[in-house]
Amino acid sequence: MDNSVVISAGKKLATSNSLAHEELDEYPNLLLVTNGVAVFNEKMELLPLISDFLNHYRQNHSDKSVQTYANNLRYLVKYLTAHDENHIGSNRDDCLLTVHINEIQRYFNYCRSDKDKNGESKQAISGKTIANRDATYSRFFNEFLCDPPTGYKLIRTENPYEHGSLTVVAKDTLINPALFSDIEALLRVANHEREKCLIQFMYDSGVRRQEVESIEQESIAQLSRRASKSIIEDDQTIKIPSDYVSMEIKGNKGRGREAKYRKTVVSKETINRVQKYNSSLEYKRSKRKWAGRTAPAFLNADSNPYTAKAVSKLVKKLSDRAIKLGLIKKAISPHKIRHGFGAMLLNSDDFGETQLDRLLILQQCLGHSSLETTQVYTKIPVGVWEKFADRKTGKPLKRHALMKKLKDRTKAKKG
Template identity: 40%
Template sequence: MKVLAVQAKTLDLSESPVLEERGVDQTQLQGQQRFTGAAVFDDDERLLPLASGFLTHGLQNALISYQSCLTYGKNIGYTHDFLIGLREFADCERDSAFLDVRTYAIEEYFSHLREDQDLSTKTIRNRDSSLMAFFNKYLCRGVDDTPAPRSAANPYAEGLLSPRPLRNLVAACSVADLKELMLSTKSERERCLLQFIFDTGVRRSEVPRVTLAAIDDALDFQNSLFISAGVSEAINADYCPLYIAGSKGHSDQIKPRTTLVSRATLQRLKKYHSSPLYKMYRKQFGKADETPAFLNAEGTAYTPNSVTKLLDRVSTRALSSRRIAKKISPHKLRHGNAYAMLRSPDIGTDHLDRLVAVQKTFGHSDLSTTEVYTHIPYDLYQKLLRPGTETKTKAGEMEELVKQTRLRIDIGDSK
């Protein structure tokens, strides 16, 4: 099974076997065409027309994002593979089994995933959601003035078919683990990035969109002095607002938000941006709002995959030297930020204040999403902390981390 998708991509389709199979007159295609669409193929490399039509319609009408398109396609393809293995669907043409399948067969598929493949309830619910979208938005409802492909009753008329997924405890990266990760690379550039992801809680997909201008704006705020009641001297803020061009917007749209970054992290980034190495690479970009805040060893912007590879590389080193117990992914750094905020006494006056702060900085539309971090009661969580750490602030932890891990970037450094 294979899923292919393109979004506003220029392609030469004049000799496409897919279009020929779908009855498109190829003589009308001249030169290269801009194309948005998707295709799902079975193990024999045959096109599955129903699944492909659903995904293509979703992409072309901005109903689903590119990543969701790939996820839906794989989940539908997995279901198709199971259905054609059943005796009643053995003679079905392509993915026509979806036109006749009844509720019991889909429930049998979920039982197979749970009992035979030992998949988690969360994974099963993910596949269930993909199938419900396929049936509700395409198979059982006509699109573009065409009749619905399926005439049989909708198996999803009453909603999802799988049990509610179990909520697992969040696996987070601690500040101690973050320090060991940073010590596992000799690059100050990489250490800056690791601390930034942890301190801001950004997703890996958001890293490439963090600009030099956004960092400069946060630094300008950091340079401001604030006077509070009962204090005679002006002080600098320990945290600064940072603009994030966030992911998770509808259909690949950007969902902006503001997060909090510690002053120590900003000052570390300022020194990185002042290094000859960064200045040399940034010349290829235009204005500050077009310049990535983080550049890799080749002088180009990080990609989400390169962020994952960085964490995989330094985690492997830290594991081999027994600095950490388990591999750490980019999202575990994000989870670590949430817990750091929840235990920081200077963020809000109580636990609920801090929970709301996490919700806002993470861009969660509903507080219930943020409450995943409260599976361990907060008072018990505090007692589980090492003695003497209860009053440490997130800003203070980041400042201490800089002192313990910062490397000098010399003129001759190439990374």
């Protein structure tokens, strides 16, 4: 192991145990390593891809960092050539030329596990160490193998790290937000204004499906009457543009499942659309059932509130319709709509001059206790962000402008 990574000028490397001696009797017992980096596997075979990468990497980094990167890459190659059926017996580090994203993720799962492939106990690797290895592999593929520097040939085009880190929990890593076009499709196939209002409100507020039932009609009416211009976060007032209002959301994820309140930011366009629906004859007829009680803002055809299950059922129904008509390609879920809110807020530059400003507001709006949880929204592929830009000017569209466009394009003919 001591000779597996050599970083020096003129260092003598013992190779008496190398398998090269089995095929070449004249193979020397000592090698003189010139100025640079040489990385070897357990058989003392040179790993050329990794060595080339680290010779380039070393130009701007310390030898300690080079050593760490070398070991991280060796661990991946060792796992693939010993445990992955697609790479067992692979020559040296050739497996890195064809390894698939799913195979790297399986390696990370193996690292997390306290059992090996045979069910025997092994030591699980910490999340911090796995993240460090992930960062190494990301740099290797993004800055060398799949996008080589000057003087190196391109020998791999498919990049497993094209969309960012692979080590975050799958549901967070694969953030796939509903886009404006997706939401517009759902609203277009909805037959009733109550359904259109609910979907737009979810998209513009970031509420969870189980929180919809607690949104009260009186709260919508109050917000429509006044213009709240700030959102409270950690006892400080963060100013928000006058095109939006601050709204309190009653969550249910506190300790002991007690109500946990937070503030979110909703555009006036959406609030006014919901208020207009709440003033319709259809809603007023449904509201009669709630005489003497506080009525929910969103009621279904039976005058009942939209429970979490009812919200999922509605979104699935509209999603299936939109797919059948060719308006969208993949199913939309309530959580994708919530992700869409996060992506839209981070891309709306009227919520702060920097991404950090918007990230702090988004943390409050989504009810995340840790900023780390919210930061997963920064990993959304660049191509997704471009969907929030105006097609004519290329400039990012502000949230309130998107909501006005959504409202104007999807007006219902009946209540």
